Amino acid sequence: MNRNSFFSVLEDHYHKKLPFVVYSRPINTIIKCWLQQNDELYTTDSYEESGFVFAPFDSSMDSILIPVEKSAHSILNIKPNEQLQVRFSTKRSEPLNVEKEIHINLLAKGISEIKKGNLNKVVLSRFEKRNIETVRPLELFKQLYNTYKNAMVYCWYHPKVGLWLGATPELLFKVVGNHLTTISLAGTQPYIKDEVPKWKAKEIEEQKIVTDFIVEQIKDYTSHINILDTETVRAGNLIHIKTRIKSRINSSSSLKNIIQNLHPTPAVCGNPKEASKAFILANENYNREYYTGFLGELNLKDTLNRNTNKQNVENSAYSSVKTISNFYVNLRCMQIKGGVAKIYVGGGITKDSVPENEWQETVNKTKTIVNVLR
């Protein structure tokens, strides 16, 4: 399928108010889309179906599914470094809500909770609203794709839920057969060209909390746990500390076990998990909805990934091939509603955090999205 028809089919689907997702995984020359053929709201609780999942931060809310058998699927092959032609840029206003004081107070409350010994780490977030001139989600998707080649870039729409776009650097986990790969990502600094990053003890500790948590949470469900070297990775105008963790899923463990144990990680929630989640729900004063939830492919056969230009691929025909799932944490994202973009940003707080610096970190994080709104 060529670029124009790929995107015009999507435009048409969006105008008919039918659910879809279009996305490209990091360092990938494939853009995929799933076009749901009706406007039902499907959910998954078992994670045994095949499809595309869009899950909230708070797992007491439903995870939405675009089921394989209810959707048409198509793929666009892109040349490495190829830029998609953007026909309309999206103009933005200045932020409609500047709530620095409110966020600084929240940060101070989080730090004091940590100092009292009730938490080790908590991730506190906020949103920034901006008017956008004309909402053209697919043009915005192309802008994101052109700008962030090493992110999971997506545009997800369901008429009963809303419209979300993002460019996330964070893999929650990937499963290929029984091989599980997950990453621990935390610590944030602005990216400065040609500068060797120096990480402070606070950032190293913050990231280690995530690695230790992941290992602890997967140890009863997997074997052969291998913690790879920690490295610095770039995500747009930012850099983070990252550790890759590989293991093999036990035959008695399910995908649901892995999800329940990993999500939300201390990269987006905190540690201990339940106490930090309770602190967030009680104090953030807004609903994160799908920000810091996760999204991605659920139980696909790997043949589906290799097929090009096929619609309505029947999964069951390839039952002997490996099953693949890959989920990304929904970060550096926005929700668009009635001409307003709501951009979500947060950061990890530990005992050594300085509220002013943490505020600035959230401002820097808004740029991932703000930079594609001209």
Ligand SMILES: C=C(O[C@@H]1C=C(C(=O)O)C=C[C@H]1O)C(=O)O
């Ligand atoms: C919470 C966010 O990012 C997370 C928090 C980070 C941090 O605290 O340094 C770094 C990467 C992400 O795991 C966000 O981007 O909104």
